[in-house]
Amino acid sequence: MTPANALDLLLIDDEEEIFRPSQPPRGSAGVYNPNSALFNLGMALLRWAVVPPKLAVPLLSAQAKAAGLSVETVCRPTLPWQGPRLRRLLARRPLAAAVTTVAIFDPVFLARITSEIRRLSPGTVIILGGHGAAASAEIRAQGDLWITGHGERRLAEVVLELKKGVPLPQVPGVTAVPGGGLSAAGSLRYEGIPRVLPPDWSAASTLARSYPVEASRGCRFNCAFCDFPGRGCQAFRPAADVAAELAAVRRERGVKKFEFVDSSLTSDPAFVRQLCAEMRAAGLRVKWKCFARPDAFARDAGLAREMAAAGCTEIFMGIESIHDGLLAAMRRGMDRAAVELGLARAFEAGISVHGNFIIGFPGETEATALETAAFVRARPFHSAYFCTFGASREMLDLAAREPARYLNLAGTPVKGWRCDGLDYRGAYGLTLKAVAAVNAGRSKPLAVSPRTNDPDCPPF
Numbered sequence: 001m002t003p004a005n006a007l008d009l010l011l012i013d014d015e016e017e018i019f020r021p022s023q024p025p026r027g028s029a030g031v032y033n034p035n036s037a038l039f040n041l042g043m044a045l046l047r048w049a050v051v052p053p054k055l056a057v058p059l060l061s062a063q064a065k066a067a068g069l070s071v072e073t074v075c076r077p078t079l080p081w082q083g084p085r086l087r088r089l090l091a092r093r094p095l096a097a098a099v100t101t102v103a104i105f106d107p108v109f110l111a112r113i114t115s116e117i118r119r120l121s122p123g124t125v126i127i128l129g130g131h132g133a134a135a136s137a138e139i140r141a142q143g144d145l146w147i148t149g150h151g152e153r154r155l156a157e158v159v160l161e162l163k164k165g166v167p168l169p170q171v172p173g174v175t176a177v178p179g180g181g182l183s184a185a186g187s188l189r190y191e192g193i194p195r196v197l198p199p200d201w202s203a204a205s206t207l208a209r210s211y212p213v214e215a216s217r218g219c220r221f222n223c224a225f226c227d228f229p230g231r232g233c234q235a236f237r238p239a240a241d242v243a244a245e246l247a248a249v250r251r252e253r254g255v256k257k258f259e260f261v262d263s264s265l266t267s268d269p270a271f272v273r274q275l276c277a278e279m280r281a282a283g284l285r286v287k288w289k290c291f292a293r294p295d296a297f298a299r300d301a302g303l304a305r306e307m308a309a310a311g312c313t314e315i316f317m318g319i320e321s322i323h324d325g326l327l328a329a330m331r332r333g334m335d336r337a338a339v340e341l342g343l344a345r346a347f348e349a350g351i352s353v354h355g356n357f358i359i360g361f362p363g364e365t366e367a368t369a370l371e372t373a374a375f376v377r378a379r380p381f382h383s384a385y386f387c388t389f390g391a392s393r394e395m396l397d398l399a400a401r402e403p404a405r406y407l408n409l410a411g412t413p414v415k416g417w418r419c420d421g422l423d424y425r426g427a428y429g430l431t432l433k434a435v436a437a438v439n440a441g442r443s444k445p446l447a448v449s450p451r452t453n454d455p456d457c458p459p460f
């Protein structure tokens with residue numbers, strides 16, 4: 001007989017602290033500060049209040065509940081006021097605990113959660129998913145099972161089998177990983193998911209008033225430097241479903257701001273126009289932001305205006321370069337003329353544009369980096385990231401096949417690369433010069449070099 005308070009699945013979401021104590025071990029991400037505990041508590045409170053909840057756990061929760069599983073969630077269990085909830089839920093001896101590592105890359109941080117699970121509920125199967133698990137064998141080793149990609153369908157299937165008493169290694173789809181451990185394949189897009197369900201926002205605990213929304217998975221483009229697993233093909237949800245989800249969150253949770261998480265929401269302008277029409281038809285008065293590329297607005301003259309009229313106030317614009325030679329080598333599928341035209345239309349529509357640029361791709365020189373800086377200074381960007389080029393495994397393999405095109409790029413991912421005339425440290429130096437050139441004479445910096453650019457900051 002199943003006890004009344006039996007729990008099939010405990011979902012856990014957390015994110016690393018921003019500040020670390022001084023003298024951390026190499027491999028530990030963060031900004032190091034001896035007063036870390038105090039700073040972290042303050043930052044946690046601030047982020048709790050203003051940062052949108054992550055989408056992963058509400059999506060996992062929706063599919064697991066639809067499969068008939070009993071599900072509970074704890075968000076940020078390492079925060080002082082959430083720890084007791086984790087311990088109460090572990091006292092119910094959940095069959096499985098699934099931890100999303102979307103924002104956890106430090107094995108030491110993750111161990112604070114997994115060791116608590118092992119201590120209080122040793123029979124619970126620990127399942128890991130998300131970017132941290134994908135990136136680190138040390139992180140994967142803390143779980144009993146690693147689910148790759150989007151895991152909502154696979155997770156529900158695995159826990160249903162565990163509930164039937166099937167031992168984990170014999171669950172269909174679970175395979176041994178060379179070198180140890182078990183894994184199961186999730187979805188790259190929506191394959192195998194019979195019905196895409198709206199996120200179960202009862203699973204999120206946050207004071208934030210801006211929520212994420214997903215209209216598609218994958219990416220229709222295939223940029224040379226990108227290691228996004230779903231690139232090359234993008235699957236969209238029906239626009240009417242997305243608009244209905246926005247309306248429901250607006251109605252039920254009073255949320256008026258949304259952040260589309262799609263790699264490029266505008267890759268199919270017809271979809272975005274349909275979405276805007278559905279939002280208008282539903283009488284939705286909300287503000288939203290999204291990721292986009294300038295070529296979409298160059299191809300479709302009225303798209304930016306249409307989006308602005310439907311509530312789009314901000315775009316994170318993946319520009320990456322303004323130089324035709326670099327754009328071609330990056331396989332961006334656009335040239336400088338398209339970048340300029342697309343940006344001009346977004347600015348004209350009154351949308352606040354954050355620009356993202358890559359500095360140091362093979363072929364970059366001090367002259368091209370400073371020309372990029374001048375380009376940014378001359379336009380009304382709200383802000384800009386200058387990211388030092390990091391070479392993915394795929395990029396290095398591509399360069400090995402086309403050495404002349406990529407100036408003999410070779411080495412190790414992500415920062416251990418070199419090519420003719422440049423290596424990572426040199427590219428980082430160009431990044432800092434470009435940032436300084438943009439910000440010269442400004443009281444408030446416009447361009448930023450993200451801290452992960454630092455050669456001494458992971459990922460290495």
Ligand code: SF4
Binds near residue numbers: 219228232263264
């Ligand atoms: S558009 Fe963005 S997500 Fe898509 S392949 Fe290019 S860099 Fe990757």
